[in-house]
Amino acid sequence: MDVEPFGPGSMHWETAGEYRNLFVAGSALVIQTMHPAVGAAVAEHSTYKTDPWGRLNRTLTSVQTWVYGGQDGPAEGLRLRELHRLINGVDERGRGYHALNGEAWAFVHLSLFERFIVLRRYFGTPYSTRQQERLYEEARHLGRILRVPEREMPRDLRAFWAYFDDMVANRLEAHPTALDVLAQLRRSPKPPGLPEALWKPFGMGTGEFNYFVTVGMLPPAVRQKLGLTWTAREERRLRQVGRAVAVIAPRLPERLRYMPIAYHARRAARNPRELAA
DSSP states (O other): OOOOOOOTTSHHHHHTTBGGGGGGHHHHHHHHHTSHHHHHHHHHHOOTTTSHHHHHHHHHHHHHHHHHSTTHHHHHHHHHHHHHTTOEEEOTTSOEEETTOHHHHHHHHHHHHHHHHHHHHHHSOOOOHHHHHHHHHHHHHHHHHTTOOGGGSOSSHHHHHHHHHHHHHHTOOOOHHHHHHHHHHHHOOOOTTSOHHHHHHHHHHHHHHHHHHHHHTSOHHHHHHHTOOOOHHHHHHHHHHHHHHHHHGGGSOHHHHBOHHHHHHHHHHHOHHHHHO
16 A cells, blocks of 8 residues: 655644654553553553563664654555454453554554644644644544555544543543553652662652643543543642743754754755765
C-alpha cells in the first residue's frame, strides 16, 4: 500500500516532534491500556516496567519516524504491524486478545489525536474547530501509514468525538495494567547509568509531578472509571503550569523545542544541501 509521507506544511510536521508532547505521554498510555485487549497485551509483552526509559525512547523514535522519516514513515508503520502480529493470548478474565485486533489497533492510534487536542488546551493555544478538523484528517492519513483498517477510523471530526465518547463509556475499563502504569509513573524509575544517590531526591519529585499531570489531563469520565480524584485547586495548578509552558515553548530555539529526529528533519527540509553534506 502506497501512502504519501508527511512533510512541511502539515500540522503534524509542526507539532508531532515537540518535547511538549511528553506532557501527555503518560495519560496516553493509561487511556490506551484501559482497552482490555491493549491492557492485556501490554501486561504480557511490554517492557514498560523492566525497561521504562528504553521503551519510551523506542516509542518516541517510532512516532517521530512516522511523521519526519519521509519514505521511512510508511516502512515503520509496516514494521510495527509485523512486530505485533504474534502478540496474542488470554487475559486474566479468560478473554482472548490479539494486538492487531482492528478495534484495539485503531484505538491506540486514534487516542493520540484526542491527546493532542487536550495537550493544546492545557499547554498551548487551543485548536479551533477548523484546526481540529484539519488535524483529524491528517490523523486519518497517519492511520493509513500505520495500516489501521479504514473501517475503524471515523469519517470526520464529529464522528470521531462520538466514537471516543462511546469507547470511554462502553469499552474502556479500570484495567489492572492502566492502574499499574499510574503507579509506575508515580515511582518514576531511575534512568539507566545514573547513581541512585543522585536520582532519589530528584526522582521522587519527578514522579509526583508526572502523576499530577497525567491524572489532571485524563478525561473526567476516565478518572471516574479509575477511581481517581481531582480537585478544583489541582485543576487551577495544572492550568498555571500549562500557561507557563504555552508562553515559553514557542520561544525556545528549535533545537530545544524539538526532539532530535524532528529537529534534523526540519533543518534538512529547509536546506537540502545540508543533508547531502
